[in-house]
Amino acid sequence: MALQSKSFGGDSRLEAAAVSDPAHILRGASGEHVSKVQRALMQLFDEANIERAELSDAKYGETTEKTVKAYKSRKGKEVINHTYQQSPDAIVGKMTMAKLDGELVEKEKDDPDYFFFKDDQKALVKDDIARAKVMVANVVARLRLVGGIGKDGGLVIMPRNYLYYETKLKILNVFHINSFREDDLPAPADVVQRLTREFSGFKGLPEQAGDISDQLGFSILLENYANLQASLDRPFRCEFYTMGTFRGSPLSFFAAFVDARNPKDETVRFTRHYFDEQIMPTQDDRAVTVAHERCHTIFRANGHPGTGDNPFCVTPHLGDPNVTSSEEALMNPYCYEWFIVAMQPAYLPRQNRNNGCGT
Ligand SMILES: [Zn+2]
Structure with missing residues (x-):
């Protein structure tokens, strides 16, 4: 050669x-x-x-x-x-x-893992991956907390405060996993008041989970985010991609993509749209896009069950109404992406109520 x-x-x-x-x-x-x-x-x-x-x-x-x-x-x-x-x-x-x-x-x-990037693009992608790590770490920490699981696997006690209930409600909305337990309910009155203010259409908390599949779902969710976090720490190949098609299929407005049919190839390919501020206005938009692409690879998620490729008008903490089961949600990288957005400390449900479409 x-x-x-x-x-x-x-x-x-x-x-x-x-x-x-x-x-x-x-x-x-x-x-x-x-x-x-x-x-x-x-x-x-x-x-x-x-x-x-x-x-x-x-x-x-x-x-x-x-x-x-x-x-x-x-x-x-x-x-x-x-x-x-x-x-x-x-x-x-x-x-x-x-x-x-x-x-x-x-x-x-x-930089042995970066291909075809100009120096400024490469610096941007590296920053975005670092930001994605922080964002995913926030998710893992909050899931552990509401699950009562310490870093070492031991038990921790989470106060039954607003953050606790809000997190569980978002898990239910986005992933269709009910993590409410007998002693969570009823929620303190001030928490219910605040949930009513923050969550549009809030109609009270669900009944406690009666189903072992919810406990299992929660464990899978936590494990998946922990795996996602680890996958961002491992080196993976990044490539700047300029062709309008991949293996003959048009890419349309994808900002980044992976070869989901070939999970051995962990390459995340970034298109020019990724660097376009009209399409990716903030660093957090880019960071969750990287996380989304990693989900495809590590969960072997080939596609977006429930939503299709271009879900519109989704409010991050509510998830997509077209996703109807935890099985679908756990295999849909968009659900991970929305949930990451909704789990950040600065995220306020109220401000995102009319995300995208209004009504
Ligand atoms: Zn995708």
Whole structure:
């Protein structure tokens, strides 16, 4: 194998271009290998300016050609064979492949899990993953508390305060798991008053859970969030992705995605929408998106049962009314995402009542 970088290595068309003149890549080419060359240029070369349509279609068109020429002209004799050529052409052949590959190897040394990101994008994603860890840790801590489970597995006693009941109500709304116990009910009057103020349509707390499946559901929920937390601490591959399709399927407005059919591949792929403030207005939006994608991988959740791919107008602490069972909710990354949002200290149910759609 000629290519040394992880970004390029193993791609048969790139490997061929690196060793064989007839396999060089030039205008008119398209496919995954072109996309990788485009993304490498964008990552390594500040002057790279490739049109969105060419990136989306992974097509070697006019702007890719201009960028290749500019790159080769900047790198000079390292990529231009002056024995027969005076000025750079727009062909990605052996010398250009070797140069790009070598520069990618250097980039990968700094951050072996990050592929094709520009430096500022990479810094943003790292910050977002750190933020996702904090947010998920908040969830785990609150679930432990209402479950009366200490960090070491021992028992803790949670005061029957507003936070306690509010957390249990959110678990019920989003995951359809009733964690209310006999001695929780009735709730103190001041707590009920506040729940009525905060939760639109609050009609009182449910009966205590009579069902062992609720206890089981709560254990699974806590375990799943603990696993999610651990999965954010483990290294996983992150990749900036520019094509408009993945394995032939259109990506539409996905900000990030994983190959959910192939759970061995833990890569989280980030699209340009992830870095678009219109689509991802806050860091917390991006952080829960990362958590969502990790859920797909670690729970082997292929799809979004109950909600489909684009649930609209969901209030985080209420969950989606189309999700009707804990079985569905526990396999739907959106439910984890909404619940994480609803579990943050600064989240106030009242302020999110009309999330998205009003009414
Ligand atoms: Zn998803």
